[in-house]
Amino acid sequence: MVMDVGTGLALIGAGLAVGAAGIGTGLAQAQIGAAAVGATAEDPKMFGKGMILLVLPETIIILGFVIAILLWLKS
Amino acid sequence: MLRPEEMTRTVIVGSMDGLDPTVECLYELGVLHLMDFTKPDEDFKLGSPLPSASDSSQKLLKLRSMIRSLELEGYKPDQKLSVDEIGKRLEQALMTLDVNTTSKIDARQKAKTLIREKEGEIRALDPLKDFGVPIENYDGYSGISVFAGICKIDPTGDIQSRLKEFEFLSSQMKGAVAVALFVANEEKSEAVKILSEAGYQETKVPKLTGQPAAVIARNREEISDLQADLARIEADIEGIRKRFADFIISSEEDLSIKVLKAETPLRFAATANSFVIDGWVPKSKIEALSGALDKSCGGGAYLEVIEPEEEEPPVKLRNPKSIKPFEFFINLVSTPKYDEIDPTLILFITFPIFFGFMVGDLGFGAGLIVLGAVIRLKLKGYPDLLKLGTIIIVAGLLASIFGAFVYCEAFGVPFHPEDEGQTSWEGLVNIPLHPLLEKMRDVLELLGFAVIAGWLHLTVGFAFGFFNNIHHNWKHAVGKIAWIVILLGIFTMLMSIGNYPPETNKFMRATILSPLQPDVRVDLGGMGIEVAISSLVLLVIGIPMLVVTEGAKALMEIIGLFTNLISYARLAALAVGKGAMAFAFNSMLLPIILGGSGIGGVAIAVLAAVALVVVQLFFVFFLGSLSAGIQAMRLNYVEFFLKFFEGGGTDFKPLSYERKYSVATK
Numbered sequence: 001m002v003m004d005v006g007t008g009l010a011l012i013g014a015g016l017a018v019g020a021a022g023i024g025t026g027l028a029q030a031q032i033g034a035a036a037v038g039a040t041a042e043d044p045k046m047f048g049k050g051m052i053l054l055v056l057p058e059t060i061i062i063l064g065f066v067i068a069i070l071l072w073l074k075s
Numbered sequence: 076m077l078r079p080e081e082m083t084r085t086v087i088v089g090s091m092d093g094l095d096p097t098v099e100c101l102y103e104l105g106v107l108h109l110m111d112f113t114k115p116d117e118d119f120k121l122g123s124p125l126p127s128a129s130d131s132s133q134k135l136l137k138l139r140s141m142i143r144s145l146e147l148e149g150y151k152p153d154q155k156l157s158v159d160e161i162g163k164r165l166e167q168a169l170m171t172l173d174v175n176t177t178s179k180i181d182a183r184q185k186a187k188t189l190i191r192e193k194e195g196e197i198r199a200l201d202p203l204k205d206f207g208v209p210i211e212n213y214d215g216y217s218g219i220s221v222f223a224g225i226c227k228i229d230p231t232g233d234i235q236s237r238l239k240e241f242e243f244l245s246s247q248m249k250g251a252v253a254v255a256l257f258v259a260n261e262e263k264s265e266a267v268k269i270l271s272e273a274g275y276q277e278t279k280v281p282k283l284t285g286q287p288a289a290v291i292a293r294n295r296e297e298i299s300d301l302q303a304d305l306a307r308i309e310a311d312i313e314g315i316r317k318r319f320a321d322f323i324i325s326s327e328e329d330l331s332i333k334v335l336k337a338e339t340p341l342r343f344a345a346t347a348n349s350f351v352i353d354g355w356v357p358k359s360k361i362e363a364l365s366g367a368l369d370k371s372c373g374g375g376a377y378l379e380v381i382e383p384e385e386e387e388p389p390v391k392l393r394n395p396k397s398i399k400p401f402e403f404f405i406n407l408v409s410t411p412k413y414d415e416i417d418p419t420l421i422l423f424i425t426f427p428i429f430f431g432f433m434v435g436d437l438g439f440g441a442g443l444i445v446l447g448a449v450i451r452l453k454l455k456g457y458p459d460l461l462k463l464g465t466i467i468i469v470a471g472l473l474a475s476i477f478g479a480f481v482y483c484e485a486f487g488v489p490f491h492p493e494d495e496g497q498t499s500w501e502g503l504v505n506i507p508l509h510p511l512l513e514k515m516r517d518v519l520e521l522l523g524f525a526v527i528a529g530w531l532h533l534t535v536g537f538a539f540g541f542f543n544n545i546h547h548n549w550k551h552a553v554g555k556i557a558w559i560v561i562l563l564g565i566f567t568m569l570m571s572i573g574n575y576p577p578e579t580n581k582f583m584r585a586t587i588l589s590p591l592q593p594d595v596r597v598d599l600g601g602m603g604i605e606v607a608i609s610s611l612v613l614l615v616i617g618i619p620m621l622v623v624t625e626g627a628k629a630l631m632e633i634i635g636l637f638t639n640l641i642s643y644a645r646l647a648a649l650a651v652g653k654g655a656m657a658f659a660f661n662s663m664l665l666p667i668i669l670g671g672s673g674i675g676g677v678a679i680a681v682l683a684a685v686a687l688v689v690v691q692l693f694f695v696f697f698l699g700s701l702s703a704g705i706q707a708m709r710l711n712y713v714e715f716f717l718k719f720f721e722g723g724g725t726d727f728k729p730l731s732y733e734r735k736y737s738v739a740t741k
Contacts, residue, residue: 048408048712055709058645059638065648066641069518 010075014068021064028057076395077416080357080727082108082388083380087352087368093375094350095125098339100371101352105731106360108389110353112344122340122350131337134169135330141172141323144180145316152321152736159740161326168322172315179312186305193294193301199278200287202253205246210287213255213280220263222256227274230254234269238262325737332732339730355388355727388413391727398423400465408712409722414546416539418720422711425532426466429707431473432524433649435514436657438486439696440478443471470704483510487657487695488665498665514654521647523579529643530566532710533636534559536718543719550624557620558636558718564613565637567591571607639714645706653699660690 036050085107089097101107115121142148200210202225213221229252234243242257254275258266283290344351356364365378390410392402394417401423411417434440447467454460483490483506490506492499493513500506512520537555544551570583571593584593591609599606621629667683670676 051407051708052712052716055705055713058706058709059642062642062645062648063638066522066644069522073519 007075010071014071014075017064017067017071018061021061021067025057025061028060029054032057076393076398076420077418078393079411079413079417079724080359080391080393082355082391082413082727083358083361084383084386084388085354085356085361085364085378085380087354087376087378088349089372089376090349091345091347093372094122094340096371097350097352097368097376098125098336100367101339101364101730102336102732104360104364104367105729106356106364107352108355108727108729109339109342110355110386111342112351112353115344119344119346119351122343122345124340125337128334128337131330131333134165135327135334137169137173138323138327138330141176141319142327144176145312145320145323147316147320147323150320150324152324154321155736155738156322156325157738157740158329161322161329161737164322165326168319168326172319172323176312176315179308179315183305183308183312186301186308190298190301190305193298196281196283197291197294199281200291202248202278203255203280203287204291205253205288206244206255207286208244208255209285210280210290211284214282216257218260219257220260220266222254222258222266222270222275222277223280224254224275224277225251226254226270226276227251230269230273230275233272234266237265237269241266328734329737332734335732357391357727387725389727390724392417392419394419400462401426403459403462403466404708404711408716408720410724410726411720411722412724415543415721415724416719418539418711418716421532421535421539421715423469425528425711425715426707427469427473429528429646429710430470430703431475431477432528432646433703433706434470434474434653434700435477435482435650436484436487436653437475437478438484439700440471440473440475442696443474443700444468445471447471470707479508481511482514482654483508484514486691487654487661489513498661498669514650515658518647518651519577520579521650522644523583525643525646526566526569526640527579527583528646529640529710529714530562532643532715533562533639533718536715537562540719543721554621554624554629555719557617557624560613560617561621561633562636562640563591564610564617565640567593567610567613568606569640571596571610572604642714643710645710649699649703649706653695653703656699657691657695660687660695 032054036046036054039046040050087097087101087107112119112121203210203213203223213223225248229245231243231245234241234256238258239262240259241262244255246253252273254270256266256270340350343353361378361380368376368378390413392405392411394402398419401419404422404426405411405417405419431440434443444467447464447470450460450464450467454464478484485500489497489499489510490508491501491510493516514521537559540558541552541555544555567588570580570588591607591613593607593609595608596605597608597611598604618630618633621633664683664687668680668687670680
């Protein structure tokens with residue numbers, strides 16, 4: 001498959017968008033998750049609230065995903 | 076459906092003669108949420124327990140201690156006893172149990188302690204048994220120090236060379252040396268040094284007399300006697316347990332219910348001759364309660380409906396049986412307030428659709444239906460799991476429907492080959508269904524659907540917010556309308572930029588969005604980005620409206636709203652991700668499985684088939700379903716709920732009880 005340099009760079013960018021956003025989400029969720037599990041252990045009623053807080057950073061990777069799709073379209 | 080059960084504030088007043096039947100009647104109907112009486116004054120005091128309370132509690136205490144000593148916790152009786160029978164047998168049975176069990180349990184404890192003691196003595200005397208020195212001679216000297224125990228290495232040489240006046244005995248044991256050293260006090264410190272170098276461990280010589288070997292033999296005999304006794308006692312206890320287990324569990328439950336009822340008056344107001352019960356009753360149940368009170372108390376108690384003051388009524392969600400399991404999701408967060416909209420119906424609609432859209436596979440969907448059915452059948456005793464089972468079945472059903480009609484694939488394998496030579500179900504069956512969307516190719520269309528779903532979902536959320544606020548804060552209510560207008564503006568803008576995704580976009584512009592004229596565009600900022608004029612108009616209307624109603628701070632949240640909308644892209648992301656994962660495993664392993672020939676080929680094919688089943692089951696089925704479930708839940712909790720839901724309502728908890736192991740008699 002022959003591919004020009006611009007396309008290749010765009011695809012690398014798409015990969016970076018998903019990969020780096022994933023790392024960011026992971027870092028954020030690691031701490032929130034630990035705290036949420038702690039809170040739930042003390043009071044099981046906290047599960048719902050903990051869950052909401054835990055999943056908030058997931059939007060970061062979704063944004064990364066959307067950017068990747070846009071880059072992929074451009075390529 | 077969207078509103079909880081309507082509650083009325085109810086007061087029941089009666090004379091003390093009618094107290095017993097009134098309490099009985101309230102528990103049988105289970106419709107009154109009692110408001111605890113907390114402020115006694117000169118006229119009204121807290122009620123006192125019914126006369127039966129103290130007797131019942133005492134018996135209950137005895138039964139519970141029996142349950143502990145007979146180790147009956149968690150035992151499920153084979154047969155349920157009737158309340159009548161329990162009443163008849165209780166006195167006699169408690170007496171028998173008291174006499175037999177208590178003495179048996181004590182005897183068992185005593186025997187166990189004795190056995191432990193004797194075994195300890197044997198352990199302590201074991202190193203000394205070959206020395207021939209009576210036990211009493213190891214103690215009671217003024218000028219001599221005695222060491223008795225075991226060493227890791229033999230200290231004989233050191234002792235003979237470094238000590239002057241001593242008596243030393245040693246014998247080989249398994250992996251160690253038993254030693255007894257009698258040494259003059261002056262040389263004690265040297266002896267300690269030598270012994271500690273040899274890894275000495277002291278044995279605590281018991282205060283007994285006679286030869287160690289003889290004592291050990293005697294103890295062994297006694298232990299075997301005690302063990303025989305213990306076995307006899309255990310057998311007796313087992314007999315008692317077998318004979319009384321059902322009775323104990325049934326009557327414990329019955330007595331708990333009796334005590335619960337008898338202590339209820341402690342929660343309401345009473346004078347010397349009358350009582351006042353204050354609480355909430357569902358409006359639909361008032362008639363029934365009033366009738367039942369008249370019947371059982373014969374005019375001894377009166378029910379009156381009063382105007383509530385500033386109190387929040389308790390919340391009893393009112394949903395049809397098919398939707399009820401989805402209240403599980405609401406309970407995980409918080410009970411809605413009494414005047415809030417109950418979002419269970421929307422969860423019932425959106426959760427399975429989101430889930431089905433993400434999983435979208437006939438094979439895995441069918442698997443989920445089976446899994447849900449198994450959970451429902453096997454775990455009947457857990458109400459929460461029962462609800463979860465139903466939710467899994469519904470979600471699996473939608474996943475199957477999406478799999479069969481939209482994506483047309485089962486277990487990640489398409490019904491018809493998408494590329495030349497791709498493995499498909501055509502080799503086995505020809506299913507006359509063709510995909511409307513292909514997970515791996517139509518990513519853009521999937522994204523389009525996801526954003527449309529987000530727009531609808533969020534709009535419903537804001538609409539709920541409008542209805543929640545309209546009665547007490549019209550400003551907030553108008554603010555929600557402003558949000559709906561802004562959301563529509565953002566959505567129209569997204570749909571008009573660059574005409575992506577092609578098909579979905581064309582459809583939306585031709586139908587729902589056509590009144591907004593999305594094709595009449597303007598170049599935004601001269602950068603070649605064309606957007607629909609109507610979208611800008613909507614923003615120009617919506618944003619000032621928002622500033623007026625919610626304040627300038629709300630402007631910041633417009634970016635948040637945009638992120639919320641994009642957040643629904645996860646629906647497409649998961650669908651594509653799961654599709655890609657199943658595709659990857661299949662395209663690696665299916666050719667090996669189908670291409671095997673000869674004995675070696677078949678063996679490899681079988682191995683590959685096992686590997687495929689394991690990875691598909693674990694990665695695609697379990698992890699995929701789990702993440703799809705969490706994402707479908709999250710879209711509801713975060714994007715949807717935060718638009719209108721406050722929660723913090725009080726659950727409706729009527730006076731009632733549950734009988735599992737006993738049967739009420741009329």
